[in-house]
Amino acid sequence: MSEKVLMKGNEALAEGALRAGCRFFAGYPITPQNEVPEYMSAKMPDRGGAFVQAESETAAVNMIYGAAATGIRSMTSSSSPGISLKQEGISYIAGADLPCLIANVMRGGPGLGNIAAAQADYFQATRGGGHGDYRTFVLAPNSVEEMGNFPKLAYELSEKYRIPALILADGILGQMMEGMSFNFEPVDPKTLKTPDWAIGPAKGREKRMVFSYYLKDGELETALLKREQRYAVVEEKEVLFEERYTDDAEIIIVAYGISSRAALAGIEEARKEGIKVGLFRPITLWPFPYKRICELAQKTKAFLCVEMSRGQMIVDVKLAVNGKIPVYLHSRVGGAMPDGGDIVTAVKSALSGKKEQLSPFNPSECKGGK
Amino acid sequence: MYQGIRISGFGGQGIVSAGVLLAQAGLTEGKKASWFPSYGAEMRGGTANCSVVIASDEVYTPIVIAPDTVIVMNEPSLSKFEPLLKKGGLLIINSSLVNSKPQRTDIKILNVPCNEIAQKLGNVKVANLVALGAFAAAAQAVGIDAVAKAMKTVFKRATPEMLELNKKALEAGAKSI
Numbered sequence: 333m334s335e336k337v338l339m340k341g342n343e344a345l346a347e348g349a350l351r352a353g354c355r356f357f358a359g360y361p362i363t364p365q366n367e368v369p370e371y372m373s374a375k376m377p378d379r380g381g382a383f384v385q386a387e388s389e390t391a392a393v394n395m396i397y398g399a400a401a402t403g404i405r406s407m408t409s410s411s412s413p414g415i416s417l418k419q420e421g422i423s424y425i426a427g428a429d430l431p432c433l434i435a436n437v438m439r440g441g442p443g444l445g446n447i448a449a450a451q452a453d454y455f456q457a458t459r460g461g462g463h464g465d466y467r468t469f470v471l472a473p474n475s476v477e478e479m480g481n482f483p484k485l486a487y488e489l490s491e492k493y494r495i496p497a498l499i500l501a502d503g504i505l506g507q508m509m510e511g512m513s514f515n516f517e518p519v520d521p522k523t524l525k526t527p528d529w530a531i532g533p534a535k536g537r538e539k540r541m542v543f544s545y546y547l548k549d550g551e552l553e554t555a556l557l558k559r560e561q562r563y564a565v566v567e568e569k570e571v572l573f574e575e576r577y578t579d580d581a582e583i584i585i586v587a588y589g590i591s592s593r594a595a596l597a598g599i600e601e602a603r604k605e606g607i608k609v610g611l612f613r614p615i616t617l618w619p620f621p622y623k624r625i626c627e628l629a630q631k632t633k634a635f636l637c638v639e640m641s642r643g644q645m646i647v648d649v650k651l652a653v654n655g656k657i658p659v660y661l662h663s664r665v666g667g668a669m670p671d672g673g674d675i676v677t678a679v680k681s682a683l684s685g686k687k688e689q690l691s692p693f694n695p696s697e698c699k700g701g702k
Numbered sequence: 703m704y705q706g707i708r709i710s711g712f713g714g715q716g717i718v719s720a721g722v723l724l725a726q727a728g729l730t731e732g733k734k735a736s737w738f739p740s741y742g743a744e745m746r747g748g749t750a751n752c753s754v755v756i757a758s759d760e761v762y763t764p765i766v767i768a769p770d771t772v773i774v775m776n777e778p779s780l781s782k783f784e785p786l787l788k789k790g791g792l793l794i795i796n797s798s799l800v801n802s803k804p805q806r807t808d809i810k811i812l813n814v815p816c817n818e819i820a821q822k823l824g825n826v827k828v829a830n831l832v833a834l835g836a837f838a839a840a841a842q843a844v845g846i847d848a849v850a851k852a853m854k855t856v857f858k859r860a861t862p863e864m865l866e867l868n869k870k871a872l873e874a875g876a877k878s879i
Binding site: 336338363364447448503504507508509510511593594596597600669671672 | 722725726729734735736737738739741742743760761762763764765767855856
């Protein structure tokens with residue numbers, strides 16, 4: 333491990349992608365991710381790659397579609413409203429089975445929302461996001477170090493399974509500075525093998541085609557089911573998570589990204605008071621760690637989801653828990669970061685049946701509507 | 703140890719760079735450090751602020767809600783950040799530009815005429831470093847030497863003369879308390 337350098341999350345993300353061998357970047361400015369294209373525009377030429385400031389997010393993502401089809405490591409980045417604009421392209425890329433890297437430095441929504449940090453794009457990120465039946469890898473860093481080190485992981489997963497990879501960060505991770513050290517040596521793209529599906533000069537070989545349509549009767553169903561087999565392998569093999577203090581925990585906080593750090597601040601405080609609380613941090617949001625949460629549900633009394641949304645990841649936690657134990661929500665939205673002290677109160681409420689600092693979410697009983 | 707700092711002042715006073723410098727100084731000393739800017743819709747002539755954490759253990763939240771130290775470089779920052787300070791916390795006031803008096807009696811207050819000291823050194827732009835010098839001497843979170851060393855990393859394009867002036871400003875700030 334090299335000495336740590338003070339770096340901004342967005343810059344670490346951009347430098348990490350370059351080190352991982354990214355040689356084509358197209359993007360369009362939006363706060364709070366502007367340092368990503370800024371860094372790329374300054375450094376990409378020195379690495380022999382191409383940077384394009386596109387005329388729109390839609391154009392940028394379609395340039396990535398083209399670049400990915402040639403088999404090179406490409407990237408686009410944006411923040412929530414811009415990522416919404418890119419969804420059409422992401423759907424096409426997923427339909428064409430191409431690997432690429434997309435980063436979403438999330439901000440408040442819906443609509444233009446605000447430019448502060450949020451985690452409200454969880455549903456969009458983990459359910460495909462665009463039209464059609466597909467998934468993308470979703471990696472959720474919680475530090476500047478992970479912002480810098482995840483691009484390489486994202487490319488490797490993306491290429492192994494031919495599934496686009498998303499890094500889901502937020503405005504705080506993008507804007508904050510911390511000590512950064514890369515855990516990998518820079519990748520020389522020349523050493524990467526050109527995939528056997530990549531399009532390019534076809535002299536002396538069979539022609540290749542990259543497309544996302546299957547128009548003949550039954551063809552599309554066959555293609556979707558075939559792709560789903562890869563998804564099944566991913567869900568079995570590529571799940572990543574982190575656990576702290578879960579061994580003796582009476583209640584486990586589930587939180588990802590920057591929320592997991594707020595949770596840790598609360599956990600340290602609660603542990604000082606003798607409350608046995610643990611942290612479960614999903615690192616891959618797709619594939620989601622259903623299995624491990626299901627196991628933990630058998631040894632702890634309750635889960636508390638801490639999210640900067642009105643309850644999105646909690647849906648997956650509830651799917652994993654399947655009604656075995658209560659699942660609560662503590663939530664801050666619109667740019668606010670959860671506070672350690674509030675989380676301690678929420679933990680106490682969850683353990684004692686009170687409601688302070690807990691948000692109502694999807695009661696398990698048959699309630700609501702007619 | 704844990705030290706959460708908020709620095710606030712006019713845009714252009716070097717608030718953001720002073721914060722980066724502190725965080726880098728923390729790293730230089732082998733500690734954990736984080737920095738977070740206010741990047742909202744700021745107004746020209748309005749206030750800019752940033753959060754810095756220097757700690758011996760893992761830093762959880764980079765946004766400092768209850769600071770151990772607040773450095774106030776202009777008038778509007780005082781009323782905004784004084785109430786946030788922890789009980790017993792340190793309030794460093796740039797008395798050259800802040801006329802109001804702090805309200806709280808449960809905190810330590812240091813009045814440092816940063817602009818005047820900087821002007822005497824020949825450049826008012828180093829007022830932020832005078833404040834950092836006072837902070838380093840009063841709070842014992844990072845040493846002056848570490849801040850001086852960090853300047854070479856943070857201000858990559860600074861001339862040797864500028865670095866020398868910055869160092870003098872740090873020392874003058876430390877002496878002023």
